[in-house]
Amino acid sequence: MTIAAFLEHADEASHRPWWPSLGNPREIADIMGGTWSGMPTASVEAIRHRLDTIEDGLTNFLFVPELFARPNGTYARTALLACSQAIEKGASGIIASARPRNLASDIPCLLVKDVSQAIGRLAEFRRRESFAKFIAVTGSVGKTTTKNMIHLLTSSIAPTLRSIANYNAGMESIHFTLSNLSPDHKYCVAEFSEVGNLESQLNLFRPDIALITNVVWEHINRMEREGYKGDHAIRRLAYLSAGVVRNLAPRGICILNADEEHFSVVAEEVRKSKDVRIVTFGRGAECDVKILSLETSTDASNVAIMVDGKQYSYTLGLPGEHMAINSVAAATVAHFAGTPLPPALKLFEKFEPDSHRGIRLQVPWQDGSIFLRDETVSSSIASLRSSFAQFEHEKPVNGGRRIAVLGQINGLGETMPEAMADFAREADLSSIDRFYTIGSDIRIFNERISDRSRVAPHFQTLEQLKRALRDELRSGDIIILKGTRTPSNISLRRLVDRLSSAPPQPEFSGHGEAKTPCKRIVIGGDTYFGEAYQEKRAKNADINYLAVFGYDYSGKNLAPLLQRADFAIVNLECALTGLKTSKLEGRKDYILRGQPQETIGALKTLNVGGVLLGNNHSMDYHADGLSETLRHMKAAKISLSGAGESRAEAQQPILKEFDVDGIPFKLAVLSGYEHNTSHEELGFFAGATKTGVNNINIDRLRQQISSLKSDGYFVVVSPHWGLNYCFRTHDQSRLARRFVDIGADMILGHGPHMMNELAKVDGVWVIYSLGNLIFNSEGEYERRGIQPYSLIAELELARQGKAIRGNLNLYPIVSCNQMTQFQPTFTDSNQFEQVVGMLKAMHYDSAEFMNGIELREVDGRRSMTMKVF
Numbered sequence: 001m002t003i004a005a006f007l008e009h010a011d012e013a014s015h016r017p018w019w020p021s022l023g024n025p026r027e028i029a030d031i032m033g034g035t036w037s038g039m040p041t042a043s044v045e046a047i048r049h050r051l052d053t054i055e056d057g058l059t060n061f062l063f064v065p066e067l068f069a070r071p072n073g074t075y076a077r078t079a080l081l082a083c084s085q086a087i088e089k090g091a092s093g094i095i096a097s098a099r100p101r102n103l104a105s106d107i108p109c110l111l112v113k114d115v116s117q118a119i120g121r122l123a124e125f126r127r128r129e130s131f132a133k134f135i136a137v138t139g140s141v142g143k144t145t146t147k148n149m150i151h152l153l154t155s156s157i158a159p160t161l162r163s164i165a166n167y168n169a170g171m172e173s174i175h176f177t178l179s180n181l182s183p184d185h186k187y188c189v190a191e192f193s194e195v196g197n198l199e200s201q202l203n204l205f206r207p208d209i210a211l212i213t214n215v216v217w218e219h220i221n222r223m224e225r226e227g228y229k230g231d232h233a234i235r236r237l238a239y240l241s242a243g244v245v246r247n248l249a250p251r252g253i254c255i256l257n258a259d260e261e262h263f264s265v266v267a268e269e270v271r272k273s274k275d276v277r278i279v280t281f282g283r284g285a286e287c288d289v290k291i292l293s294l295e296t297s298t299d300a301s302n303v304a305i306m307v308d309g310k311q312y313s314y315t316l317g318l319p320g321e322h323m324a325i326n327s328v329a330a331a332t333v334a335h336f337a338g339t340p341l342p343p344a345l346k347l348f349e350k351f352e353p354d355s356h357r358g359i360r361l362q363v364p365w366q367d368g369s370i371f372l373r374d375e376t377v378s379s380s381i382a383s384l385r386s387s388f389a390q391f392e393h394e395k396p397v398n399g400g401r402r403i404a405v406l407g408q409i410n411g412l413g414e415t416m417p418e419a420m421a422d423f424a425r426e427a428d429l430s431s432i433d434r435f436y437t438i439g440s441d442i443r444i445f446n447e448r449i450s451d452r453s454r455v456a457p458h459f460q461t462l463e464q465l466k467r468a469l470r471d472e473l474r475s476g477d478i479i480i481l482k483g484t485r486t487p488s489n490i491s492l493r494r495l496v497d498r499l500s501s502a503p504p505q506p507e508f509s510g511h512g513e514a515k516t517p518c519k520r521i522v523i524g525g526d527t528y529f530g531e532a533y534q535e536k537r538a539k540n541a542d543i544n545y546l547a548v549f550g551y552d553y554s555g556k557n558l559a560p561l562l563q564r565a566d567f568a569i570v571n572l573e574c575a576l577t578g579l580k581t582s583k584l585e586g587r588k589d590y591i592l593r594g595q596p597q598e599t600i601g602a603l604k605t606l607n608v609g610g611v612l613l614g615n616n617h618s619m620d621y622h623a624d625g626l627s628e629t630l631r632h633m634k635a636a637k638i639s640l641s642g643a644g645e646s647r648a649e650a651q652q653p654i655l656k657e658f659d660v661d662g663i664p665f666k667l668a669v670l671s672g673y674e675h676n677t678s679h680e681e682l683g684f685f686a687g688a689t690k691t692g693v694n695n696i697n698i699d700r701l702r703q704q705i706s707s708l709k710s711d712g713y714f715v716v717v718s719p720h721w722g723l724n725y726c727f728r729t730h731d732q733s734r735l736a737r738r739f740v741d742i743g744a745d746m747i748l749g750h751g752p753h754m755m756n757e758l759a760k761v762d763g764v765w766v767i768y769s770l771g772n773l774i775f776n777s778e779g780e781y782e783r784r785g786i787q788p789y790s791l792i793a794e795l796e797l798a799r800q801g802k803a804i805r806g807n808l809n810l811y812p813i814v815s816c817n818q819m820t821q822f823q824p825t826f827t828d829s830n831q832f833e834q835v836v837g838m839l840k841a842m843h844y845d846s847a848e849f850m851n852g853i854e855l856r857e858v859d860g861r862r863s864m865t866m867k868v869f
Contacts, residue, residue, distance in 0.1 A: 025689050026039065029122060031116060036093070040060070040092040062526060063095070065082060087104075094114075096110075098722070119179050132189075134205060135209045136205060137211045138212055138241055141214060142322065143213060150211075159184050163191055174190065194240045201250075210248055212242070212270075213260075213326070216381075216382045224414060259284070261290075273764070279336060281329060292323050300316060300349075307341065353373030356552060359465065360495075365473060370473055375482045379406075379482050384482060385866045387480055398474070399476055406439075406442050420548070429789050434455070436468065437867070438483075460652040461489075462489070523569045523718065526773050528573045528592055530776025553823060554822055558774070559796070560859075563607045565607060567592065572618075574592040574618075575592070575617070576593075576600070578596070590620075600632060603636075609638060609639060610654045610721075613642040614694045615671075615693065615751070616673060616751075642671025645691050650693060667716070672718075673696065705742055714746075716745065716746045720751045747764055749812050751769060754781070771791060772815045789815060791813070794809040806868040808862060808865065808867075809863040813825060813860055826860075829847060
């Protein structure tokens with residue numbers, strides 16, 4: 001398509017989005033080496049991999065959920081659940097290594113052997129065939145906003161592709177960008193992290209124009225890990241940033257900010273590459289693009305520049321000098337890319353940044369409003385300094401105040417304490433009325449503010465910070481929220497959502513306790529007070545919570561639910577032994593030992609009367625350790641299932657009888673570990689006369705359940721199964737079906753350390769994983785990008801006429817120890833809504849799922865309740 005044709009089309013389509021065609025589905029399949037199960041009827045307009053990157057008006061796009069995830073890993077499996085929603089948003093097909101299980105049979109699916117490799121082949125083909133002008137943006141800060149500004153200017157004259165969001169590190173990022181390249185695109189602008197495999201990416205991208213926004217004191221921790229410190233770290237960052245020109249097209253252009261603090265160091269590195277033209281912008285008279293004036297106000301900036309002897313003035317619809325400098329960088333790139341500046345610069349007046357990059361929100365508050373400026377994508381000392389300078393232009397009204405809510409910065413390395421202290425001295429001189437902080441590095445900033453009346457106590461969790469702000473903010477306040485996205489459990493971007501909107505709350509019923517007398521049996525998931533993990537924390541100079549706070553600390557928030565139970569059971573994942581070494585060291589990754597008396601004391605405090613031992617840690621200290629565990633439990637009169645001195649003892653259930661308002665009820669809970677050859681080789685499983693754990697054997701279990709049911713027992717099977725931090729597997733689904741077929745009345749699983757799917761199989765409820773009750777490890781929720789929730793199960797029995805009514809209450813809890821400081825807690829209203837939404841999304845039919853579940857709130861604890869009998 002010619003530029004003239006594009007302009008004509010753009011005028012015609014000015015009120016609706018438009019994307020150049022990527023080609024027909026058959027051609028895309030041929031390039032990627034995949035096979036369609038049903039062919040989409042329309043040409044493909046784009047490829048997207050996440051729901052929040054799907055633009056309004058985009059139709060006929062392909063959704064590729066597994067790209068930035070390991071095949072069959074947690075990220076990929078979570079993303080696959082979003083496929084049906086992608087179809088609702090306009091996706092014409094799915095690209096995946098296996099057909100998503102929640103996808104309707106008539107939806108086209110392009111099946112490829114390896115998604116990353118297939119997208120890579122498409123990207124390489126598109127780049128090879130393209131005649132577009134390629135623009136690369138790198139630097140320490142400002143990459144994403146500047147890239148978007150360049151896109152705004154160049155797309156005013158021709159179709160321009162840009163990298164989505166801030167995808168800038170790793171080959172998959174550039175593969176994803178280039179897979180969206182159309183033959184009609186005349187420009188392609190993408191951002192690159194200077195510490196994210198830049199040269200390999202640029203070897204494929206091969207830019208014509210490169211922009212290095214700046215090199216500032218960021219990513220220093222990475223440089224220090226590589227052995228570079230102080231000025232050497234800056235020089236290393238400059239070298240890495242200059243990688244953007246080492247694959248520059250012949251006679252390519254590199255654009256630099258001449259006013260940037262480390263300009264001379266960066267320019268020196270760039271000049272080492274031959275046949276590169278350096279173009280500068282800045283306030284100096286010798287700059288190719290000279291900044292004549294720059295004035296910023298509360299909501300805009302007025303800029304005047306000189307280019308090739310001509311003066312241009314424009315208004316940027318954003319405040320802040322750093323934003324204005326980004327716009328000058330973008331204008332410089334656009335000019336040297338061939339974009340006429342007079343019409344293009346007019347577009348700056350309506351430029352809007354990406355979400356969480358300076359968006360200003362007005363939020364109803366009390367009898368008026370508060371004003372939030374959301375800068376929660378990234379943070380650095382340099383950007384904080386710019387944000388504070390802009391904050392001076394803000395004019396609160398009606399007695400409002402300037403308030404800064406500051407989160408984690410990251411990347412400052414060994415200089416962090418000194419840098420935070422220096423910045424606190426600068427902040428002391430600002431007109432900001434109040435500071436709120438959360439995050440490890442910003443804590444030092446908090447402690448160094450001299451006027452303590454201006455700073456709130458440092459916060460450990462977002463929930464604490466949210467409550468404080470809700471109590472203390474008042475109408476007229478202007479609040480800036482600034483921090484990085486990681487770690488996600490204290491990311492301020494989540495706080496913005498909570499402050500700026502009031503999400504619909506689930507409709508609860510059944511408030512208050514049951515009026516009729518009832519019996520409650522509570523079953524919790526994986527439990528270990530964490531001696532092995534806490535000792536490791538102490539060696540790393542972190543808090544050993546057991547040593548500092550004691551064994552009852554972690555169960556404090558959960559105790560009321562367990563203590564009111566008539567009987568409570570947990571899955572204990574350790575050996576209670578005084579043995580110091582294990583025969584399995586070097587053969588097994590995690591070997592867990594607990595202090596016998598302290599652990600039993602904590603269990604007794606929690607009212608635990610039964611323990612399940614059919615798991616992968618009861619035998620960590622082999623037969624001697626398990627035998628000692630059994631002795632301690634029996635001495636404490638705690639009922640056991642799942643392990644023993646023989647197979648017959650190991651498979652014995654926990655048996656309890658209850659009087660439910662005059663009607664007897666008999667309960668049997670069976671514990672067993674999913675059989676696997678690796679643990680068989682380690683000697684884990686019990687034999688006829690051998691100490692060990694009960695492995696799940698369907699033939700033995702069939703006979704056992706038949707016998708129990710003939711004696712009138714309600715039989716709960718509680719298997720330890722599945723993969724760590726993953727959703728249910730096909731093997732679990734198959735095994736659950738067999739449990740039901742042989743007579744199980746309920747299945748309450750555990751093992752993956754996270755909440756899993758709920759399902760009803762022939763009228764029997766299957767909870768594939770309760771997750772953790774108390775498990776004091778570091779956890780992997782953050783690293784794996786999964787939601788940090790588990791469940792506590794409560795079987796509630798009440799008389800109804802001449803029979804017993806049985807309900808299963810599932811109470812979601814937060815299991816991420818980084819979020820709770822090793823003190824798991826019940827979910828708040830927002831978290832509970834998220835849990836319900838996740839479980840709905842995991843189900844084949846969300847409407848059917850909710851038909852079987854009632855949402856209740858009892859004593860402030862939210863539960864999902866389902867009828868069992």
